[in-house]
């Protein structure tokens with residue numbers, strides 16, 4: 295039976311329906327970008343309130359688009375964490391109420407597992423095992439993925455996440471929130487080689503990242519009266535440094551884990567430079583490369599419905615109690631248990 299997925303971990307409110315036999319039946323989303331823009335970042339209290347006002351309408355829209363009635367649902371999946379606790383509580387409460395009223399399982403979903411599984415919605419889906427590069431607003435991780443719920447963390451950022459580094463650097467360059475896509479757009483008119491920033495932590499072994507120094511490097515190089523071309527050149531150099539760093543570590547991780555399949559997911563996975571560089575390296579190395587479509591790189595409920603279906607399919611969900619958690623290490627997950 296179809297699974298309803300609900301996403302409210304940050305500043306996107308979303309609902310989707312996934313069904314094992316028929317695939318993704320519907321996905322709808324409301325972005326709060328304009329709500330938070332004037333504050334230059336997500337205001338948690340405003341996010342929670344806006345989720346409350348949008349979520350029921352979005353669920354109805356997803357059911358309508360899918361042609362599924364609530365009574366047909368086989369479970370309700372929701373993002374339980376990691377994320378903003380007040381925002382998570384909205385989706386969790388709605389999901390719990392609905393699941394209890396319908397008498398179907400409530401399925402908590404790990405937001406980063408959902409990001410990681412998003413490419414499974416594409417054709418062809420990646421086969422296990424693979425290396426996952428998770429690059430989002432809150433996370434930068436290299437994960438050795440052996441199966442559903444079998445995740446070994448190979449490396450992560452010691453400070454800023456990549457998306458966070460994009461957003462903070464964009465702010466320095468005077469770009470509106472959310473800065474990542476804006477910086478990428480500005481970088482397109484930047485000239486190559488005018489500025490050059492370090493590729494942090496690539497001169498020593500290891501799979502850890504550090505991105506906070508790059509924004510400082512941009513700030514130091516930024517003249518007080520920088521014209522548009524100079525700012526574009528800085529954006530270009532920043533994007534080159536970040537994407538080169540990611541590519542170098544990905545190649546290292548593929549070798550270390552002896553993997554020949556790569557999955558890239560999370561909001562920064564939408565970055566064109568990164569996609570082009572990884573595609574070029576993957577071709578050279580004979581590595582199969584899988585991305586979600588652009589819309590499923592950033593937060594969405596399709597990936598939550600899919601992850602929920604995977605968990606339900608494994609028989610995990612029955613009797614699930616409502617919970618939310620702001621922090622939840624990905625490598626503490628276990629495979630969905632086989633149905634009893």
Ligand code: ATP
Nearest residue numbers: 430431432433457474475560561562564565592593
């Ligand atoms: P997390 O998933 O870690 O909880 P999040 O849900 O806020 O964080 P996502 O929605 O996956 O993160 O991605 C948002 C991030 O992706 C933002 O930091 C945004 O700037 C960045 N981003 C989106 N598009 C691009 C792009 N084209 N280039 C660079 N960064 C981008």
Ligand code: MG
Nearest residue numbers: 304305306593
């Ligand atoms: Mg977001």
Ligand code: FE
Nearest residue numbers: 409430592593
């Ligand atoms: Fe996310």
